[in-house]
Amino acid sequence: MKKIGIILNGVTGRMGTNQHLERSIHAIIQQGGVTLADGSRVMPDPILTGRNQDKLARLAAKYGIERFTTDLDAALADARNEIFFDASGTPHRIGFLERGIAAGKHIYCEKPTATVYKDALSIAEVAEKAGVKNGTVQDKLWLPGIRKFQLLKEQGFFGEILSVRGEFGYWVFTGLHEGQPIQRPSWNYRTEDGGGMIVDMHCHWRYLIDNLFGKVTRVFCKAATHIAQRVDEAGKRYKCTADDSAYAIFETDTNVICQFNSSWNVRVRRDDLLTMQVDGTEGSAIVGLRKCWAQHQSVTPRPVWNPDIDSPIDYYDNWTEVPDQVDFDNAFKTQWEIFIRHVVADDPFPWTLREGAKGVELAELSLRSSDHGRWMDVPQ
Numbered sequence: 001m002k003k004i005g006i007i008l009n010g011v012t013g014r015m016g017t018n019q020h021l022e023r024s025i026h027a028i029i030q031q032g033g034v035t036l037a038d039g040s041r042v043m044p045d046p047i048l049t050g051r052n053q054d055k056l057a058r059l060a061a062k063y064g065i066e067r068f069t070t071d072l073d074a075a076l077a078d079a080r081n082e083i084f085f086d087a088s089g090t091p092h093r094i095g096f097l098e099r100g101i102a103a104g105k106h107i108y109c110e111k112p113t114a115t116v117y118k119d120a121l122s123i124a125e126v127a128e129k130a131g132v133k134n135g136t137v138q139d140k141l142w143l144p145g146i147r148k149f150q151l152l153k154e155q156g157f158f159g160e161i162l163s164v165r166g167e168f169g170y171w172v173f174t175g176l177h178e179g180q181p182i183q184r185p186s187w188n189y190r191t192e193d194g195g196g197m198i199v200d201m202h203c204h205w206r207y208l209i210d211n212l213f214g215k216v217t218r219v220f221c222k223a224a225t226h227i228a229q230r231v232d233e234a235g236k237r238y239k240c241t242a243d244d245s246a247y248a249i250f251e252t253d254t255n256v257i258c259q260f261n262s263s264w265n266v267r268v269r270r271d272d273l274l275t276m277q278v279d280g281t282e283g284s285a286i287v288g289l290r291k292c293w294a295q296h297q298s299v300t301p302r303p304v305w306n307p308d309i310d311s312p313i314d315y316y317d318n319w320t321e322v323p324d325q326v327d328f329d330n331a332f333k334t335q336w337e338i339f340i341r342h343v344v345a346d347d348p349f350p351w352t353l354r355e356g357a358k359g360v361e362l363a364e365l366s367l368r369s370s371d372h373g374r375w376m377d378v379p380q
């Protein structure tokens with residue numbers, strides 16, 4: 001069976017370990033590799049790279065991986081390794097990708113691909129000029145909830161889609177209350193370390209809207225840092241320099257209006273940590289990460305405004321859950337398999353570094369909109 005060497009850089013981090021090593025590469029190895037269109041199989045042969053030898057050794061032992069090193073240059077010099085993948089902290093991404101491209105590797109990486117658009121676009125161009133295949137993680141496209149929504153949409157369930165209301169976020173503990181430790185890395189709340197709600201999540205909203213609803217043409221956004229101080233991993237207080245919430249409206253070339261609230265300072269009373277309510281002339285849906293509920297025009301209740309009585313309608317009635325009709329694999333793993341087929345068999349892979357750069361572009365325009373208090377056009 002053909003083997004493909006894959007450098008997994010920044011693999012000791014949260015995403016690197018959980019999504020990319022355990023649930024993607026390790027899971028692909030366990031299932032016997034990736035099947036190509038001609039029925040043959042390709043087996044990933046990962047090498048774990050990072051700065052801490054002990055952490056790498058522990059991870060390698062846990063997942064039964066033979067190759068790991070702190071010497072990235074040596075891994076890059078080894079012709080066996082055809083793919084360079086990066087899930088390190090965002091500020092380090094460009095430097096690592098440049099090294100991977102210079103070594104002639106095909107490039108795959110986490111989002112955001114950079115903290116500023118200029119760099120994100122430039123690295124896409126460098127990769128294209130070098131002729132290496134390249135891709136960016138756009139995992140949400142393969143979530144079961146989103147795929148169920150796509151099924152409804154393709155079958156014409158919605159009629160004309162009018163608007164989308166996205167609610168994303170949950171309460172991230174500040175660490176300031178005894179017994180309630182933080183549950184996300186502290187760098188996320190410091191701009192100087194690549195943090196910020198907008199640079200983090202507007203990348204996702206860009207590819208979701210572009211792929212599901214229409215190309216984003218304009219944005220209006222208000223960013224906020226609601227919580228000024230948090231406690232870091234070492235138990236020390238630090239100043240939050242990055243936005244922790246964003247309130248945004250996106251216009252599209254299909255006239256579907258998309259609003260997304262994103263916040264680390266909200267307590268959840270909705271169906272999931274991300275929900276999108278999609279309303280169309282013939283039907284609506286609530287799209288969660290794994291589930292999707294639909295209400296057709298024919299069963300839409302008829303509310304009458306009367307605040308003097310308890311509502312006679314339970315608004316959670318008359319929604320039907322879209323059943324699982326196929327087995328849904330992990331979203332990151334699904335995209336990994338497509339990327340490996342792209343590298344080995346030239347299958348299409350449209351989620352390139354150039355597409356990833358569009359997410360960084362939207363984040364940058366959103367921040368500018370917030371600074372200036374006005375709508376920003378998104379170049380087409």
Ligand SMILES: NC(=O)c1ccc[n+]([C@@H]2O[C@H](COP(=O)([O-])OP(=O)(O)OC[C@H]3O[C@@H](n4cnc5c(N)ncnc54)[C@H](O)[C@@H]3O)[C@@H](O)[C@H]2O)c1
Pocket residue numbers: 009010011012013014015016050051087088089090092110111112137139185187200
């Ligand atoms: N696709 C998604 O849904 C999603 C979700 C969360 C995070 N992310 C992205 O994944 C990336 C990592 O986020 P995370 O939450 O795993 O963070 P993390 O802090 O847990 O991991 C970062 C990793 O990078 C490593 N690192 C930092 N500096 C390095 C350097 N100079 N050289 C080598 N390694 C270095 C750290 O040791 C750590 O292993 C970020 O870019 C983030 O935006 C994507």
